[in-house]
Amino acid sequence: MTKNTKPKLSAEFLALKDQTSSLDDKLKRAMADYQNLERNQHQSKLIEKGKIISKFLPLLDGLELTHQHTKDPVTEMMIKEFKKVLNELGVSLIDSEKGSEFDSLSMDCVEVAAGEKDKVVKIIQPGYKLGEVVLRPARVEVGDGQMSHEQL
Amino acid sequence: MSKIIGIDLGTTFSAVAVMEAGKAKIIPTAEGRNIFPSIVEPVKGLVGDVAKRQMVLNPKNTIFSIKRLMGQRYDSENVKKVTKHVSFEVVKGKDGLADVKVGDKVYTPQEISAKILQKAKADAEAYLGEKVTQAVITVPAYFDDSQRQATKQAGEIAGLDVKRIINEPTAAALAYGLDKGKNETIAVYDLGGGTFDVSILELGDGVFEVKSTNGDTFLGGDDFDHRIMEWVLTEFKKETGVDLSTDKQALQRIKDSAEKAKIELSSATETEINQPFITQSKEGQPLHLTMKLTRAKLEELVDDLIKKTIKPCELALKDAKLKKSDIKEIILVGGMTRMPAVQAAVKEFFGKEPNKSVNPDEAVAIGAAIQGGVLAGDVKDILLLDVTPLTLGVETMGGVSTPLIERNTTIPTTKSQVFSTASDSQPQVEINILQGERPMASDNKPLGRFVLDGIAPAPRGIPQIEVSFDLDANGILKVSAKDKGTGKEQHITIQNVTNLSDEEVERMKAEAEKNAEEDKRKKDFVDKRNEAETFIFTTRKVLKDAGDKFEAKAKDEIEDALKELEDEAKKDTATLDSISDALKKASDIAQKHGEALYKAASESDKKEEPKSDEKSEEKPSEKSDKTAEEGEVVE
Numbered sequence A: 001m002t003k004n005t006k007p008k009l010s011a012e013f014l015a016l017k018d019q020t021s022s023l024d025d026k027l028k029r030a031m032a033d034y035q036n037l038e039r040n041q042h043q044s045k046l047i048e049k050g051k052i053i054s055k056f057l058p059l060l061d062g063l064e065l066t067h068q069h070t071k072d073p074v075t076e077m078m079i080k081e082f083k084k085v086l087n088e089l090g091v092s093l094i095d096s097e098k099g100s101e102f103d104s105l106s107m108d109c110v111e112v113a114a115g116e117k118d119k120v121v122k123i124i125q126p127g128y129k130l131g132e133v134v135l136r137p138a139r140v141e142v143g144d145g146q147m148s149h150e151q152l
Numbered sequence B: 001m002s003k004i005i006g007i008d009l010g011t012t013f014s015a016v017a018v019m020e021a022g023k024a025k026i027i028p029t030a031e032g033r034n035i036f037p038s039i040v041e042p043v044k045g046l047v048g049d050v051a052k053r054q055m056v057l058n059p060k061n062t063i064f065s066i067k068r069l070m071g072q073r074y075d076s077e078n079v080k081k082v083t084k085h086v087s088f089e090v091v092k093g094k095d096g097l098a099d100v101k102v103g104d105k106v107y108t109p110q111e112i113s114a115k116i117l118q119k120a121k122a123d124a125e126a127y128l129g130e131k132v133t134q135a136v137i138t139v140p141a142y143f144d145d146s147q148r149q150a151t152k153q154a155g156e157i158a159g160l161d162v163k164r165i166i167n168e169p170t171a172a173a174l175a176y177g178l179d180k181g182k183n184e185t186i187a188v189y190d191l192g193g194g195t196f197d198v199s200i201l202e203l204g205d206g207v208f209e210v211k212s213t214n215g216d217t218f219l220g221g222d223d224f225d226h227r228i229m230e231w232v233l234t235e236f237k238k239e240t241g242v243d244l245s246t247d248k249q250a251l252q253r254i255k256d257s258a259e260k261a262k263i264e265l266s267s268a269t270e271t272e273i274n275q276p277f278i279t280q281s282k283e284g285q286p287l288h289l290t291m292k293l294t295r296a297k298l299e300e301l302v303d304d305l306i307k308k309t310i311k312p313c314e315l316a317l318k319d320a321k322l323k324k325s326d327i328k329e330i331i332l333v334g335g336m337t338r339m340p341a342v343q344a345a346v347k348e349f350f351g352k353e354p355n356k357s358v359n360p361d362e363a364v365a366i367g368a369a370i371q372g373g374v375l376a377g378d379v380k381d382i383l384l385l386d387v388t389p390l391t392l393g394v395e396t397m398g399g400v401s402t403p404l405i406e407r408n409t410t411i412p413t414t415k416s417q418v419f420s421t422a423s424d425s426q427p428q429v430e431i432n433i434l435q436g437e438r439p440m441a442s443d444n445k446p447l448g449r450f451v452l453d454g455i456a457p458a459p460r461g462i463p464q465i466e467v468s469f470d471l472d473a474n475g476i477l478k479v480s481a482k483d484k485g486t487g488k489e490q491h492i493t494i495q496n497v498t499n500l501s502d503e504e505v506e507r508m509k510a511e512a513e514k515n516a517e518e519d520k521r522k523k524d525f526v527d528k529r530n531e532a533e534t535f536i537f538t539t540r541k542v543l544k545d546a547g548d549k550f551e552a553k554a555k556d557e558i559e560d561a562l563k564e565l566e567d568e569a570k571k572d573t574a575t576l577d578s579i580s581d582a583l584k585k586a587s588d589i590a591q592k593h594g595e596a597l598y599k600a601a602s603e604s605d606k607k608e609e610p611k612s613d614e615k616s617e618e619k620p621s622e623k624s625d626k627t628a629e630e631g632e633v634v635e
Helices: A002-070 A073-088 B077-085 B109-128 B145-157 B168-175 B221-240 B248-264 B295-308 B310-319 B340-350 B363-376 B502-514 B516-549 B552-570 B576-592 B595-608 B612-618
Strands: A091-093 A107-113 A120-125 A128-130 A133-136 A138-143 B004-009 B013-020 B023-026 B039-041 B089-092 B098-102 B105-107 B134-139 B161-167 B184-191 B196-204 B207-216 B270-280 B286-294 B329-333 B392-396 B400-405 B413-421 B429-435 B445-452 B465-471 B477-483 B489-494 B632-634
Touching (some): A002 A073, A002 A133, A002 B013, B004 B109, B004 B168, B004 B363, B013 B109, B013 B363, B077 B089, B098 B109, B105 B109, B109 B134, B134 B363, B145 B161, B161 B168, B168 B196, B168 B329, B168 B363, B184 B340, B196 B310, B207 B310, B221 B286, B248 B286, B295 B310, B295 B340, B310 B340, B329 B340, B329 B363, B392 B465, B400 B413, B400 B465, B400 B516, B445 B477, B502 B516, B516 B552, B516 B576, B552 B576
Parallel strands (some): A107 A138, B004 B134, B134 B161, B413 B632
Antiparallel strands (some): A091 A128, A128 A133, B013 B023, B089 B098, B098 B105, B184 B196, B196 B207, B392 B400, B392 B429, B413 B465, B429 B445, B465 B477, B477 B489
16 A cells, blocks of 8 residues: 555655745736736836927927027927927937037937037937937038048 | 746847737836837947947947848858848958958957847846746748757857747748647738848648748848938939939938838828938038828839839748638738738739738747747646636615725736615625626526624724725635724635626626616616715714704704605605605705805715724735725615
């Protein structure tokens, strides 16, 4: 009797042990997946928010171009309001002033022009970021290290 | 075991995906995009969008389409063709293979590809919050041994243990879920950024066999862009006499516009190409590029390119010794398959609507992740979680069915809510457990009931009875009720609440739908009557508490109105409107007798209703999904 039950019991024990460790593994995975999901949800919400905001940026570009040409005070007011809303949403302008170092993390070089090497010569289109996420890089003209034509 | 990521190492774009909770998901890049350009600046170590953005500034150092050089001989026709298209230097390397030269340094295509894979790895690690060391990488079905070997080496250089190299069409088929059971023959039409592939696959018992493959290694979205660029250049020259084809900056900008126009014309029928200050005239005047491109014009420009994809389809069928009618499904992969003219051409050739249910940019990476999941053992044994088919709740005051666990909640789950008594010094509550979607208790299926007695004498609404529903993965429902004052507890266990036949579930849902209007009316009536009773109770309490602060006349007037309301609510002939009217009348009179009285009544009202916030604070939840919602009254 004991001879037969012992191996049977230990086989059962081993099977249960296997099952426990596999269940334990599954539980840990499920918990990890859940935690990752929670963590990434924050990030993906930010990304979605950024995508929506990005769609409005060309409108601001349009207003700014209009203002450059017409100097219309109402347009200027609208630009101010627009920027205020962006600011409230956590959007900020990417610092890409003339003379700053070109950085492809936040800038997109669309042209190379005469000027100090690897420095921004001209901002073609301003860039924006949401928190630390670049919504749209600033499109800039970058100096090629040659002297400007006027200086020649 | 750590996760195995799936990487679609593409000619123009790459993507990464991973299995999460049994589902393949695209991993967003650090820049928040689902795919990234396969572009590398090896000196500064820039990859993706960041490398693309400095391409204009740094054309000689910026490597793109490196996949075309993988495992290729320098002298081959392919490499000669590549050299013509790129701005970086291609040189003859070890064993006569093609390498690229940046500055004084020579890089093998494996090293450049490794940088792309490193980015994929880093993005995945950031997303998963853990180290990633294993990957499945996809290659075109026609890749020969040396090209597959080179891809594997690239993975190793990037610090990845490449668990498997799989064919892109196989990955796509996995992403479309075509591996499930069916034995059928499918065609995968993959028109990507730089290459076109068509593959005929035979699926059977989870095994994928590539029967044949064909394609054009130099046909893709890039060519479509070039067509648009050529058209723009020709038109511009016609208009202004200026040839922009040698102006690299202008070409870059035209390329951007061409890409954008092409994408826009997949949904719009007309688009504009605008690039101000593109160049200057011979007289030094600035010139702008403004053109209109219609979808019809685009289709005319690329017509021969689309036609070029049909011949390989014919050849692939021929090699597989199959007829068009043998193909049960055609799946579309690659961003270019979004173009309506491409979809139309595929449909015309195969005589069947192609399947485009999976995002064509992501399908290959998704499939690679699924393969990774299979290898990691994630997929084999997906833990299938069940949902409860019908809502579970309890009966509350007035015969209303109050849901605790809503239909379609994934189980196991636990929900709890705090209720109270309906009358003063009520010694016990009866918990009537119900299943179904109808708002009135009598219309739902009673699962069981029990009584919790020994409630300490207290005014109505004061005792706190916490009712918890715990539904385990096997569909066993444990309901408990606990008097938070005395700590007394009762519970009941009900077997197989999820184990309903489909017909039963459908019947109950259909009934709920059919009776929705009538049920709503009934519930509104009961709600109104409950509201009236609560009003009577609280107002009387206020009157009593206020003592002689109010004139006897005012008191009598209010009491009369309350009595009238009470009688109305009890009548069998009462309707929602009649109670509503009586309630309004009573409440108007009460209000008329002074703001002070009204204020007092409102405060007392607040005191009466147990608030959920207090409840959840009192008992820190052991399980996150435990809820204690607004207090209701148990009859």
